Amino acid sequence: MEILQYLNVYSGKNKQRPIKDNLKNVIYEIPCSCNDTCIGKNGIKLATRIKEHKDSTRLMKTQNSAIAEHATSTGHRINWEKTRIIDTDKFWKTRNIKESFHISNINPSLNRNSRLESLFASRLNTLRP
Numbered sequence: 580m581e582i583l584q585y586l587n588v589y590s591g592k593n594k595q596r597p598i599k600d601n602l603k604n605v606i607y608e609i610p611c612s613c614n615d616t617c618i619g620k621n622g623i624k625l626a627t628r629i630k631e632h633k634d635s636t637r638l639m640k641t642q643n644s645a646i647a648e649h650a651t652s653t654g655h656r657i658n659w660e661k662t663r664i665i666d667t668d669k670f671w672k673t674r675n676i677k678e679s680f681h682i683s684n685i686n687p688s689l690n691r692n693s694r695l696e697s698l699f700a701s702r703l704n705t706l707r708p
């Protein structure tokens with residue numbers, strides 16, 4: 580399925596909710612009530628990943644979720660229902676690169692700044708003998 584079709588599904592032009600909720604290998608954007616957003620990626624079902632973020636936020640488990648950390652520290656309300664798919668890639672390496680690209684392009688303060696550094700650090704590690 581082309582990205583435009585994904586976006587159409589997501590924006591409601593095509594009400595195929597199960598497709599959206601079961602999407603794997605996507606890069607998504609979750610908006611906050613302060614108009615900032617959090618960008619993430621998943622190799623598992625999108626609905627499952629969002630549930631993890633929601634659980635982390637509810638339980639204030641901030642170590643695995645930048646959005647939980649933001650909601651916990653600011654008291655802002657996360658607009659889960661406005662989660663948007665901004666890209667898709669079935670290969671995790673290029674998905675990581677695309678995620679980093681979107682983070683540096685949109686530059687949301689919710690994303691931890693260390694993402695790009697950690698991406699390149701992990702790339703360097705794979706290149707080492």
Ligand SMILES: [Zn+2]
Pocket residue numbers: 611612613614615649653655656
């Ligand atoms: Zn906020």
